[in-house]
Amino acid sequence: MALQISISGTAAGLLGLPRSSSSSSSSRVRLRVRAVASENVKTTSGEVEKVKLGASDVEVTKLGIGAWAWGDTAYWNDSGWDDRKLKEAKAAFNISIDGGITFFDTAEVYGAPIMGDVSSETLLGSFIQEKKKTDPVEVAVATKFAALPWRFGRGSVLSALKKSLSRLGVSSVDLYQLHWPGIWGNEGYIDGLGDAVEKGLVKAVGVSNYSEKRLRDAYDRLKKRGIPLAANQVNYSLIYRNPEENGVKAACDELGITLIAYSPIAQGMLTGKYTPENPPTGPRGRIYTPEVLKMLQPLLVRLREIGESYNKTNTQVALNWLVCQDNVVPIPGAKNAEQAKEFVGALGWKLTEQEIEELRSLAAQVKSVVGFPVEKL
Ligand SMILES: NC(=O)c1ccc[n+]([C@@H]2O[C@H](COP(=O)([O-])OP(=O)(O)OC[C@H]3O[C@@H](n4cnc5c(N)ncnc54)[C@H](OP(=O)(O)O)[C@@H]3O)[C@@H](O)[C@H]2O)c1
Numbered sequence: 001m002a003l004q005i006s007i008s009g010t011a012a013g014l015l016g017l018p019r020s021s022s023s024s025s026s027s028r029v030r031l032r033v034r035a036v037a038s039e040n041v042k043t044t045s046g047e048v049e050k051v052k053l054g055a056s057d058v059e060v061t062k063l064g065i066g067a068w069a070w071g072d073t074a075y076w077n078d079s080g081w082d083d084r085k086l087k088e089a090k091a092a093f094n095i096s097i098d099g100g101i102t103f104f105d106t107a108e109v110y111g112a113p114i115m116g117d118v119s120s121e122t123l124l125g126s127f128i129q130e131k132k133k134t135d136p137v138e139v140a141v142a143t144k145f146a147a148l149p150w151r152f153g154r155g156s157v158l159s160a161l162k163k164s165l166s167r168l169g170v171s172s173v174d175l176y177q178l179h180w181p182g183i184w185g186n187e188g189y190i191d192g193l194g195d196a197v198e199k200g201l202v203k204a205v206g207v208s209n210y211s212e213k214r215l216r217d218a219y220d221r222l223k224k225r226g227i228p229l230a231a232n233q234v235n236y237s238l239i240y241r242n243p244e245e246n247g248v249k250a251a252c253d254e255l256g257i258t259l260i261a262y263s264p265i266a267q268g269m270l271t272g273k274y275t276p277e278n279p280p281t282g283p284r285g286r287i288y289t290p291e292v293l294k295m296l297q298p299l300l301v302r303l304r305e306i307g308e309s310y311n312k313t314n315t316q317v318a319l320n321w322l323v324c325q326d327n328v329v330p331i332p333g334a335k336n337a338e339q340a341k342e343f344v345g346a347l348g349w350k351l352t353e354q355e356i357e358e359l360r361s362l363a364a365q366v367k368s369v370v371g372f373p374v375e376k377l
Contacts, residue, residue: 048100048347051329054230054257056204058174060140062323063347064103065096065340066262066333071111071118076335078282081111081118091337093127097137099344105233105260105331107144107179108164125168141168142175142260144208144233147182147189157192161201176202177233180209180374190221197227206231206260209374212247219255229257235371236261236328238270238299238318238363242371253327261322264330266369269293270318272300287369299362306355312345319346321359 049062069076070089077085093104110120121143128139143164145157161176176196178189193205207218210232219229232252236243236259243249243259252259265271267280269288274280276290276297303314312320315332322330323346334340351359 048102051258053175053204053206053329055228056230058140058204058230060103060174060329061101061347062329063101063319063343064105064140064142064260064329064331065092065101065343066331067104067106067120067124068110069333069335070106070120070123072120073115073117074112075283076333081116085335086118086123088336089123090127090130092334092340093124094131095337095340096334096344097131097135097139099341101340101344101347102137103140103142103329103331105142105262106168107146108160108167109144109146109179119167121164121167125170129169140174141170142177142206143168143173144177144179145189145192146179147185149183151182152185153188154192154195157189158195158199158201161196165201172201172203174203175206175231176204177206177208177231178210180372181207181211181214181377183377186214186218187221190218194222194225194227198225204228204230206233206257208233208260208262209372209377210234210248211375211377212251215248215251215257216255219257229255231258231260231329233260233262233331235263235375236322236330237264237266238321238359239266239296239366240368240371241364242368242375257327259328261328261330264322264332265315265318267333269296270300270303270314272304272314292367292369295366299359299366302359302362306351306359310349312349313342315342316346317351317359319343320349320351321356323347324350324356 050059051062052059071081073081104124106120106124108121111117113119124141131137145160165171165173176193178193182189196202197205205227206229207215210218215232222229232248234243234248240263249259267284267288268274274288274293276293279285279290279293280288300314303317307313307317319330319332322328332343334343
């Protein structure tokens, strides 16, 4: 929600703004204020912290928004995609922008147009274009190449990228990532990423679901061409800490590669919305069973208690735990305006070191669920 506030006469003077001598509306001082209607959101767009993606020149907000659920019915929206969900996704986009979050993550396979799905890239592109009619905001877009087994060589990266650009309706994206390592052909894919940079079709490149070894290889290969590997997007949350254990996080920190944390609220489980009596439906229900949800309860209770002392929600505390880490950019998925508003309120404050450590050790007692198997490719 963008507000137009007109201030004239005495009020303008009190605010130190130029006072108008005329009472006509055209001579009034106009202030454009971004605001979102949430008690936790006092952020204006100018205040949201931005960070560089690795050693690239691309700057993104310290928290981005994931767009996997937009248009998708294969994993999310098991009751189907419809007009209401479209409006909600668009509201999530608009509220994020109005709250100052301008970084969005999508992929060519999100909402791949089969079985009634709508392409997430197409949706994101249309939301950006619509928003830009009234707001000259700069949006940073990240999308991904799917390393499907029948895709060979560096040329496949460029041809997939061009289709993504066309769906998004843009001439370049800020970050292009290999969605997962291929069963074969990985060197070609990395070369394709480099080609995309050299052709000016992308501003920065990254990988996703890459192990430490693959990450180091990709980094070295791009470095020879003078291109920084900007990011590795991996599953990382309070209760999914594999990146801390498998060397990925340490390698990202050492090499100056931003760790983009996907599923940062464990697909909704850290929000406190789901309980052993009320588990999620659809494919998530197979991962986050009542047993897993039962194991989570002590952590959820502590998240709520800590949140209360800051007037924040479980979700905001779980995200702040990631935001507090220097080299981490979480990208929670927002299906609607309410969820996006909550994400905005995860920024602009900090847990104490003591709280961060307490949550770290409490969460370590929760056994990790099975992750995306491609992490092990
Ligand atoms: N590179 C990869 O392989 C990969 C893999 C996974 C995800 N990602 C990226 O990461 C993004 C985020 O990950 P994710 O979508 O898997 O998980 P997530 O961000 O941890 O969880 C998102 C889900 O949590 C629920 N939720 C969100 N905000 C909430 C709130 N305030 N209160 C209650 N429930 C809330 C929503 O589902 P309900 O409302 O239905 O509960 C939402 O769809 C994706 O959109 C995608 O861009 C990348």
